[in-house]
Amino acid sequence: MKQWPLVLLGFVAIAAWPLLTDDVFLQRLGALVLLAAISASAWNLIGGYAGQVSIGHSVYFGAGAYASLVLYTQLGWPPIAGAPVGMLVAMALAAVVGTPTFRLRGHYFSMATIAAAELARILVANWKLLGAAVGLMGPPVPRSVVDLSFISPVPYHYLFLAVLVVLLGLTWQMQRSRMGYYLAAIRGGDRAARSLGVPVLRYKLYALLLSAAFTSLAGSLYVVMVGFIDPDSALGILISVKMVIVAALGGSGTLFGPLIGAIILVPLEETTNAVFGGSGTGVTYIVYGAIIVLIARFRPGGVADLWRSITVRMARRAA
Amino acid sequence: MLLEARGIIMAFGAFRAVDGADLDVAEGEIIGLIGPNGAGKSTFFNCLAGDAQPTAGTIRFRGQDVTRATPEAHARLGMARSFQVPVTFEDMTVAQNVMVGAFLRHGHRAAARRVADEVLAFTGLDQLADTPARSLGTPGRKRLEIARALATEPQLLLLDEALAGLTPAEVRLAIALVRRIKARGITIVIVEHIMEVILSLAERAVVFHQGKVIAAGAPRAVVDDPAVVTAYLGHHMKRVRRGGVG
Amino acid sequence: MILLQVVVSGLLMGAVYALFSSGLTLIWGMMNVVNFAHGDFVMLAMYAAFFAFTLLHLGPAFFIPGAAAVLFVLGVVVYLGLVRHVARGPMLAQILGTFGLALVLRYAAFWAFTANFVSLPDNLVGGTFDIGGLRIEASRLLGGVLALAITLGMHLVLTRTMLGSRILAVAEDRNAAMLMGIRPDRMQALAWGVGAASTGVAGALIAMFFYISPTVGESLSLIAFVVVCLGGFGSVPGALVAGLGIGVIEALSAYLIGAVYQDVVVYALFLLVLWVRPQGLMGTA
Ligand SMILES: Nc1ncnc2c1ncn2[C@@H]1O[C@H](COP(=O)(O)OP(=O)(O)O)[C@@H](O)[C@H]1O
Ligand SMILES: [Mg+2]
Numbered sequence: 001m002k003q004w005p006l007v008l009l010g011f012v013a014i015a016a017w018p019l020l021t022d023d024v025f026l027q028r029l030g031a032l033v034l035l036a037a038i039s040a041s042a043w044n045l046i047g048g049y050a051g052q053v054s055i056g057h058s059v060y061f062g063a064g065a066y067a068s069l070v071l072y073t074q075l076g077w078p079p080i081a082g083a084p085v086g087m088l089v090a091m092a093l094a095a096v097v098g099t100p101t102f103r104l105r106g107h108y109f110s111m112a113t114i115a116a117a118e119l120a121r122i123l124v125a126n127w128k129l130l131g132a133a134v135g136l137m138g139p140p141v142p143r144s145v146v147d148l149s150f151i152s153p154v155p156y157h158y159l160f161l162a163v164l165v166v167l168l169g170l171t172w173q174m175q176r177s178r179m180g181y182y183l184a185a186i187r188g189g190d191r192a193a194r195s196l197g198v199p200v201l202r203y204k205l206y207a208l209l210l211s212a213a214f215t216s217l218a219g220s221l222y223v224v225m226v227g228f229i230d231p232d233s234a235l236g237i238l239i240s241v242k243m244v245i246v247a248a249l250g251g252s253g254t255l256f257g258p259l260i261g262a263i264i265l266v267p268l269e270e271t272t273n274a275v276f277g278g279s280g281t282g283v284t285y286i287v288y289g290a291i292i293v294l295i296a297r298f299r300p301g302g303v304a305d306l307w308r309s310i311t312v313r314m315a316r317r318a319a
Numbered sequence: 320m321l322l323e324a325r326g327i328i329m330a331f332g333a334f335r336a337v338d339g340a341d342l343d344v345a346e347g348e349i350i351g352l353i354g355p356n357g358a359g360k361s362t363f364f365n366c367l368a369g370d371a372q373p374t375a376g377t378i379r380f381r382g383q384d385v386t387r388a389t390p391e392a393h394a395r396l397g398m399a400r401s402f403q404v405p406v407t408f409e410d411m412t413v414a415q416n417v418m419v420g421a422f423l424r425h426g427h428r429a430a431a432r433r434v435a436d437e438v439l440a441f442t443g444l445d446q447l448a449d450t451p452a453r454s455l456g457t458p459g460r461k462r463l464e465i466a467r468a469l470a471t472e473p474q475l476l477l478l479d480e481a482l483a484g485l486t487p488a489e490v491r492l493a494i495a496l497v498r499r500i501k502a503r504g505i506t507i508v509i510v511e512h513i514m515e516v517i518l519s520l521a522e523r524a525v526v527f528h529q530g531k532v533i534a535a536g537a538p539r540a541v542v543d544d545p546a547v548v549t550a551y552l553g554h555h556m557k558r559v560r561r562g563g564v565g
Numbered sequence: 566m567i568l569l570q571v572v573v574s575g576l577l578m579g580a581v582y583a584l585f586s587s588g589l590t591l592i593w594g595m596m597n598v599v600n601f602a603h604g605d606f607v608m609l610a611m612y613a614a615f616f617a618f619t620l621l622h623l624g625p626a627f628f629i630p631g632a633a634a635v636l637f638v639l640g641v642v643v644y645l646g647l648v649r650h651v652a653r654g655p656m657l658a659q660i661l662g663t664f665g666l667a668l669v670l671r672y673a674a675f676w677a678f679t680a681n682f683v684s685l686p687d688n689l690v691g692g693t694f695d696i697g698g699l700r701i702e703a704s705r706l707l708g709g710v711l712a713l714a715i716t717l718g719m720h721l722v723l724t725r726t727m728l729g730s731r732i733l734a735v736a737e738d739r740n741a742a743m744l745m746g747i748r749p750d751r752m753q754a755l756a757w758g759v760g761a762a763s764t765g766v767a768g769a770l771i772a773m774f775f776y777i778s779p780t781v782g783e784s785l786s787l788i789a790f791v792v793v794c795l796g797g798f799g800s801v802p803g804a805l806v807a808g809l810g811i812g813v814i815e816a817l818s819a820y821l822i823g824a825v826y827q828d829v830v831v832y833a834l835f836l837l838v839l840w841v842r843p844q845g846l847m848g849t850a
Binding site: 047051053103106111115123237241252286289290292293296 | 597598650651654655657658659661662664665668669672673675676787791794825835839
């Protein structure tokens, strides 16, 4: 990797971001970018590296978000303490739902994930314990510092950054190990992979378990910061879509693709929301949709791929 | 026997693509599997490699019953294959493709890379190690599939038309490669259309026709067998009449 | 008696499901590509019918064929501009292409027409029939019967005409069809046109008795997936049977366990079928 200095510089810039500005909107933006990068990077493990395009990851996001707030409303736990529980629930769901679903290929897999996620959303929206359609609230005022309820976005920025660094570190390790090669082989084609001794179902499951756990953690982190969820904001199809598009825009199946995608998309989303107010959500998703169509049509490899072809061309010109 | 297949039947609905075929493979030999298009050779390979579950019959490999075993279990036991239509991992480089095979017996990246480098040199792909697989042409892909299979360190290698679509010069290189693979102590079953290849490579030829083995033995004798001549001629006549399509 | 009433209204709705699902199964069987925006096509047709009536004062005799024509054009444009290019690309591009389109259509509608539900006046197609104690709204009856007739018509066109056999030839084996002098690209564009036109008719029919909202397409897409998967990928008769079946199952579950759970039953059924028989319930390959 000749790009290490660049990567280091990038992370220094991200770490310094909240210190460079007093504007709360911009500070909050930084935290939101990192959160989106966490969930898209988590999606990337199964959707990008293993090439299994899940459009139902909201299930795992919701598992984390709901675990954190249910344990608060029922037992008074600080929301962050629900995170490990959410991760376990998400992994259990992944094992139960993922195992039969993995036998499906391509479109069939994607459709099954959409159906499963919609199923979960409707069930939760009618489940009293989980606040039904109204949703759940976190602690209105922090009871102690472990509630991690801060007015400033800055502490969240560093919390999220720490999680992202851990996740990307793990992903980097994974990418270089046998598992990374096996997932790429699975993406290239089940049949050839199996002929070389790759236990396809097992590795898909490993990737999904890891992906589900971190997506769930992103859900918990989201409620820790926002303090409120309802079926749409935790389990809506747009939650899943956002992970896919952030990863795909940056470059799915690449280490930094999701982070790059988040750096581009989240400010776009927050700006449209700020400009258009309530109807901003609609405009945001028109833009999102258009971006996905354009990526699919012209650059399936995303920004990372664009970057690679530009550097290759520049290197060729220099030579 | 390294491999024993007995009474293999593979039915698609009422149609039997493989219809009671037997095959014995002894350690160290090269067997040529020939037969007209649609004879069921690829389907038979799929059954042998665990890619398809035969409707009936048993397959034993290295003394174990592998009839219902998964393809990955076959690979672990030491059976590797190439596909008639090559399936390379397009997003990966040539070396990375080969490393996927090498990881079967070597958990660490450095070890897998060492095996891959050795196999790349052996198959003459070392110059292309870092090019993306998607930029290879058909001959390159066929060679890469063989390299990938070799990296799993197999005892038995099934090659499905690994030489089809190559120029005469490339065919000569490929024949030399197959000989070198055999010299490594790897047993080979090769499906091939070109008679000359079978005659120069194989120690034994097995002829498939309509899912059945219609002749087996020394290549020269098999090629002159009247039943084989009829099967082939009949097929060629049909091809000529159909205008060479197919 | 009530149960019978429920079953009949389920069948009538199911006929409309069968109609737009036939369009999806046609595309799917032909190209092995899913249109994730299929339900949103139906949504567009519903709005087309609504505005044709409220702004242009056109009745069903005009807005049904009108919606079909508009959607036909949309289908062809989407094929030529997008699907043709992504169909051979990586799986991610295939999925994201029409999925992104679904988002654009859904939220453009949301933006242009607001999230409020609208509907055509009840009396557009007059009144309610009483058939031996069964009360059936005329609009639903018209919708169901027309949908059934058009679906059967589509099947006949596919199986009995030259054009249909050309389309099926491309679905069967693209290369062989090319050797026979058929241009697959044209046939596929046509299939996309016809598939989208089926959503045009279906949407206009549903609009006569169902509320219209920008997000209605999401659940309609899922219903089309379920129907196609149950009926066998690429089979119009299969889609017909499965569409009717899903209509009834949905109506019965709404009646027996509550309207909020009708989708739950349908989606759960879908997952179950995919898990148990990934090739579809009536499919063979
Ligand atoms: N999955 C399948 N379903 C139905 N028929 C098949 C299938 N696979 C192969 N066949 C048929 O089986 C026959 C043998 O095919 P194949 O094994 O590819 O022959 P060969 O490799 O000898 O040319 C052919 O007629 C082919 O059409
Ligand atoms: Mg063959």
